[in-house]
Amino acid sequence: MATLVCTIQDHRDDVNWCSFSTKLLATCSGDKTLRIYNSCDFSELPFSPLSGHGYSVHCCCFSPCGQFLVSCSTDATIVVWSMATGDIEAIMEHPGRSPVRICDLSPDSTHLVSGASDGTLALWNFPSKQLRSVGSVVDTTLVACSFTPCSQFFMSGSTYGDLRLWDLNMNQLLAEKDAHDLGVTCCKFAPDILAGGRQFQLASCGQDTRVKIWTIHMLRSGGWKMQLLHTLTGQTAPVLSCSYSSDGQLLVSGSVDKTVTVYDAVTTPVLSLLRYVTACTFSPSSPLIATGSMDKTVNIWRLEDGCSSSSASFSNLRTSTSAGRSKLLVNDWSEEDVSEWLVEEGLGGLVDKFRANDIDGTELLNLTKETLASELLIESIGLRSKLLRKVEELKSCSVSSDVPDEFLCPITRELMKEPVIAADGYSYERSAIESWINTKNRSSPMTNLPLLTTLLTPNHTLKMAIGRWKTSH
Incomplete structure (x- = not known):
């Protein structure tokens, strides 16, 4: 089983990706930002959010040591961020200036791969941030990339439905052209190297509602062979994301059918989530899973003891009043909802005044400087200004969440x-x-x-x- 630890509601648009380091959680969104949290208490770091991309941020990944975070965007750039200061360390422009949909760092921090909407792959030397080589897959968009645990090879996946294995010289070693009907959405190598360094395990998911487990063999003749081991059919709509646990014993996937599933072997119990699941990832240092959604939230889940030997499933049960309140339009908030919002925004000292004046959601949105001073008798100009700023943010968030x-x-x-x-x-x-x-x-x-x-x-x-x-x- 799994329990909900917390719900993060800081992004203003779809959450596209989540990534853990040993100490941090990073999330990125269509709102052009990345947000960084301490993975112990999920408090946001002082330098978060990170703003440097011009358009939607599609993917982010930490360097293995956790010193750097890499992100890619529709603006055709890959940005390297310092996790000590939040500063930009480097900006790399993808060849052809096409929107970059995916990026991944090799486990040894030597190479970075990025894939774009025009089908191009770019391999970068990560320490120098210099372009090493370029490859391409014709007439498709690259949306998935993953390095093998030995850092010598990487797999790409595209909207055409193919999975392709590449070496560091951008030579294509094998191609599974019909891996997923209607398109691949994500692929991840398991962390273990098998058969004396000659075999890897890969999970992939796609628009065909399937999660597939593959073995990739390096043949003694020098060639390669890809074999399908399992097809997991527990989800009923496109599966957008998958991720292995750090020990390779568990696999998590998230789907448009509003479910997240944790697999152990080939079991697939499922319970419902509230919104589409766009991203999921395991923490490398604790029994935690982060999931992102089109409802702009990130949920943190803790796996209970026993999940490593049996399958786990969970539902997005709202455990806080603020999460339940978020399902309502502000106009529908009760006086109690307004009071809870004031406390969350650090304005708890105003609760009694608001309750005495029966301020509900509709009246909250119509507050002005004049009514705050004359009717609610809030004398502090600074306090009035802070409250009105929070109300404006609330209006903006409310409109954007409901916009067609x-x-x-x-x-x-x-x-x-x-x-x-x-x-x-x-x-x-x-x-x-x-x-x-x-x-x-x-x-x-x-x-x-x-x-x-x-x-x-x-x-x-x-x-x-x-x-x-x-x-x-």
């Missing part, structure tokens, strides 16, 4: 103000697509195909629809 996806720019994932239609038929925020065209090869951010023209047409219908939605909300 078609009103969000595909590049920035923010509510569009001046939507325009590009040659690929998609609508974007004007400033975002203009910046994209000016700095990238002129390809579509959505299809990666060339834009036949850079002409942008105002989408008046969409703008009016957004205006009507904003008025009603």
Whole structure:
């Protein structure tokens, strides 16, 4: 069994990836930021959030020593961060300036691989941050990469559905072209090297709702062989993420069917989560799992004793009033909900005043400087200003969590103000697509195909629809 330790609700958009070091947890999001937490008490570090990417951050991974964090983004860059200060150590531009969807560090910290939407793979010397070699898979987007535990090879996975093994000279050693129907979403090598260094175990998951376990053999003749061991069918929608425990005895996967499953051998008990699971990972130093979701939250789970010898499953049972309250619109908050929010925001001294004036969620959103001073009799200007800032943040978070996806720019994932239609038929925020065209090869951010023209047409219908939605909300 597993118990929920805490729920982190700091990101403003989908959580795309979670990564543990021995001491820290890193999360990244469509809100362009990374957040760093102490893995003992999950308090956020003083230098968090990390802001350096221009667009959505898709993946992040720690160096084995935990000294550095690497992230990649739609902005076509890979950024190396210092975990001592939060400063940027290096920025590497992926060849071709295509959106980078995945990155992974070798266990010996010697190499870094990045995969992009145009099918290119870049292998970097990590100590020098210099590009070593480039490879490619035609007509696909690379969304998965994982180094073998010996650091000498790595596997890539793509939206085409293939898994390919590469050496450090970017030679393709083998290809499993139909590994997952409809596309691979993630792949991870188990931490153990088997058969005297000649065999590895790989887990992969995909849009076909399957998790598959493979063995990859290095033949004495010098060739390679890939063999499917198990197909795990416990989930009923695309499986977006998988991860091995540090001892290789457990495997966790997260799915669009709102479930997280912990596998031991081939057992698959499942209980429901509240929202789509986009990311999952084991801690290397404690019996913890972090899961990320499209509901912008990160959940931390502790595996109970016995999970290493039997399968574990869990549901996202809300254990705090704040987590339960988050399912409501602020307008629906009760007076008690408002009081709990004040305490969480460090404004507990105002609880009595708010209760005396029967302030519920609707009235909270309508507070002004004048009402705070004249009706609630809050004399401190600083306290009034802090409260109003928190209310504005609450409004922003409330709107963004409820906004229809078609009103969000595909590049920035923010509510569009001046939507325009590009040659690929998609609508974007004007400033975002203009910046994209000016700095990238002129390809579509959505299809990666060339834009036949850079002409942008105002989408008046969409703008009016957004205006009507904003008025009603």
